[in-house]
Amino acid sequence: MTDGQLPGTRGAPDGGAPAVECRGLTKHYWRGDALVDCSFSVPEGRLAALVGPNGAGKSTFLRIAAGLTRPTSGDIDVLGEPIVSGRTVATHVGYVDQVRPLYRRLRVDEHLRMAAAMNDVWDQAMAVRLLSQLEVPLRARVGRLSVGQQAKVAVTLCLATRPRLMLLDEPLASLDPVARTMLMRALLAEVSEMGTTVVLSSHVISDLDPVCDYLIILRDGQAVLSEPMDDVRAGHHLVVAGRDAPSPPGDVVTEERGARQVRWMVRSHEPPIGGLGGGSGEGPDVEVLRPSLDEIVVAHLTRRHASATTPADDGGVGAGGADGVDGAGQRDLVIADEGERA
Numbered sequence: 001m002t003d004g005q006l007p008g009t010r011g012a013p014d015g016g017a018p019a020v021e022c023r024g025l026t027k028h029y030w031r032g033d034a035l036v037d038c039s040f041s042v043p044e045g046r047l048a049a050l051v052g053p054n055g056a057g058k059s060t061f062l063r064i065a066a067g068l069t070r071p072t073s074g075d076i077d078v079l080g081e082p083i084v085s086g087r088t089v090a091t092h093v094g095y096v097d098q099v100r101p102l103y104r105r106l107r108v109d110e111h112l113r114m115a116a117a118m119n120d121v122w123d124q125a126m127a128v129r130l131l132s133q134l135e136v137p138l139r140a141r142v143g144r145l146s147v148g149q150q151a152k153v154a155v156t157l158c159l160a161t162r163p164r165l166m167l168l169d170e171p172l173a174s175l176d177p178v179a180r181t182m183l184m185r186a187l188l189a190e191v192s193e194m195g196t197t198v199v200l201s202s203h204v205i206s207d208l209d210p211v212c213d214y215l216i217i218l219r220d221g222q223a224v225l226s227e228p229m230d231d232v233r234a235g236h237h238l239v240v241a242g243r244d245a246p247s248p249p250g251d252v253v254t255e256e257r258g259a260r261q262v263r264w265m266v267r268s269h270e271p272p273i274g275g276l277g278g279g280s281g282e283g284p285d286v287e288v289l290r291p292s293l294d295e296i297v298v299a300h301l302t303r304r305h306a307s308a309t310t311p312a313d314d315g316g317v318g319a320g321g322a323d324g325v326d327g328a329g330q331r332d333l334v335i336a337d338e339g340e341r342a
Helices: 058-065 087-092 108-118 124-133 147-159 177-194 229-234 293-301
Strands: 018-029 032-043 047-051 073-078 093-096 165-169 197-201 214-219 222-228 236-242 251-257 261-267 286-289
Touching (some): 018 058, 018 197, 032 058, 032 073, 032 197, 032 214, 032 222, 047 058, 058 165, 087 093, 108 124, 108 147, 124 147, 147 177, 214 293, 222 229, 229 236, 229 293, 236 293, 251 293, 261 293
Parallel strands (some): 047 197, 047 214
Antiparallel strands (some): 236 261, 236 286, 251 261
């Protein structure tokens, strides 16, 4: 477990077959395209963070992967099978929408009985234990629960089907910080035991950083970054130098020029120090810093020239995106839910 991780965080697997793989995925609505030639994969066993600004296509992708929305073009495989087969999705994939699929007049325990009757696989003991751990009363009617408690019920119903793949669309949005931590601890403990792959979208990056081991950044309907979280952190550097310093080597994601200094976010396998400050790289006019995950995500979302997102000396996965993302510069509000462009 690395510094800052929640207890129960599992170690990332070394490689592995994709749990989800999309190739050229496009979804067109009458008001525009939600996904445009989108290609990326999530290795099996990962807990993947799906981030992006409003309208990036996060919800649309999750609905397609869950078999609820058909793509306009392109292909998507889930757990090794094309999504068109349907059976894999119905049996092994759990999905929680932003709008919780709950019945307000039914009690929580009635939801459990209904889920047990509707699903081929159902773990009643897990459901009861989780709801008790999450402090949700079984005899309460859903309509009398708080929005956060309803989110806990929805995630529990999904977990108790023991899926091989969980697709969670903003499950933490309605929870306070204590409840978010409580739910993430419970989720991590269960998926670690089951070996479940999770794709989780959230609008607060700090919620995802300690627990996720894979990162996907969507922008304008395309994947601009898709790789293990450790590689993301190791492969990005924040270079600060005097205003007249030349651009550093590597893939310059963003450049910010001030009156006296210039700051670059650089994607490179090695620290981009050559040509900036002599052999040591750092000096009175040059400093190479380790950026936060927030800064890395913001840099990719505000990138103005996204034609080369894979560093020349690194074999990372990347894809181009379009220019301009309004409001992406907000540090903790980078990835609010976008809804579908329907």
